Amino acid sequence: MTVLVFLDPRHPEGRIADAAAPALLATDLGATRGDGVFESMLAVGGQPRKMGAHLDRLAASAHTLELDSPDRGAWERAVATALSEHLLRAGTGEAVVKLLLTRGAEGSDAPTAWVSVSPVPAGARERSSQGLAVVLLDRGYDSTLAERAPWLLLGAKTLSYAVNMAALRYAKANGADDAIFTSSDGKVLEGPTSTVILAVEEDGVKTLLTPELESGILPGTTQRALFDAAEAAGWALGYGPLEPVHLMEADAVWLVSSIRLLAPVTSIDGTPISSSPALTEELTALLHEAL
Ligand SMILES: Cc1ncc(COP(=O)(O)O)c(C=O)c1O
Structure with a gap:
């Protein structure tokens, strides 16, 4: 049960995508070179924990890689969309929220950015x-x-x-x-x-x-x-x-x-x-x- 939300300038709140369907271009430099950054944070009852610290670190990692990152507000809105969708589908249990940012598809200068939310693995x-x-x-x-x-x-x-x-x-x-x-x-x-x-x-x-x-x-x-x-x-x-x-x-x-x-x-x-x-x-x- 994973919820995916892409950051997309045409969808200010984030674009929900089917996690079971292909969603990235096969030439995305995140997939072909690991050229990107990410964060993993905990959410409890639909509320992200330490989101400010995770967004700060994401920005610092992106800066180190000279990667353009969407602004903080766009990340916050996509996280909120993903968490409310996850609450609807999976209830209030603890969730892992991942923020992912890659250099984008080869030949494009647009980074790829998305949020995924999934349940915390049982028993870990x-x-x-x-x-x-x-x-x-x-x-x-x-x-x-x-x-x-x-x-x-x-x-x-x-x-x-x-x-x-x-x-x-x-x-x-x-x-x-x-x-x-x-x-x-x-x-x-x-x-x-x-x-x-x-x-x-x-x-x-x-x-x-x-x-x-x-x-x-x-x-x-x-x-x-x-x-x-x-x-x-x-x-x-x-x-x-x-x-x-x-x-x-x-x-x-x-x-x-x-x-x-x-x-x-x-x-x-x-x-x-x-x-x-x-x-x-x-x-x-x-x-x-x-x-
Ligand atoms: C290499 C490394 N160090 C430390 C941490 C712990 O970081 P945090 O407490 O922000 O989750 C992580 C988290 O995944 C990590 O990958």
Whole structure:
């Protein structure tokens, strides 16, 4: 049950399309080259969560790729159209809202832009809340590359996710549930579809830590919302650089993202690490309040 709404200047509220029928030209550069950007956000009861942060990141990704994006209002109207159509067809359950933007068909200078809404896959969050076995995978570049090599588009949410999906398959083929990328200089980066967060308590000070954006990771909207809420609740915050030893010695480690929210990591490369159901509960409650 997927609802598709194309952004189309002739349809200011967005043009609803049949998700079971062909809708893109086979020459669309998003399909042929992965040349485009996207966002995935959660909607609850027909209301998008953190839409402002997702639209900001979409605009930043589009800017990095020098892609023209429809204006914010056009995205907002298409999302509203797609969510009300999804409410009619599928009811009020949680939904995944994707915003997609490609460079358009070969030879045209018009980008292709659409919104899709589909139900959150059943059981995905419940399964990951049980705890994830994670493997560390080498991403093959050092943590200072982003600044030196802007053409690599590090930190943009591009449609070229084949590597991220391959990393997840590799993790699963090796008995794990998920992966954390590391840099060639030994720094912790991010998961293929998530941000890494860890908690440590020292001398009574509770701190949340995450890798620094300068290492070329995607700026996570869930991490940002959680950090803002945690800071207001008295937590200290820190931003990398982090190494695997910090994960092994933390009080708790999570992979966080918009759809799955906080997923506790329970082992790394087969070694059990400390986790804390109480902290997961506390931070999940803070995140729910913030969303
Ligand atoms: C590479 C990567 N890092 C982090 C995230 C988490 O981002 P957000 O919290 O905005 O969903 C994602 C989300 O899909 C991702 O693909």
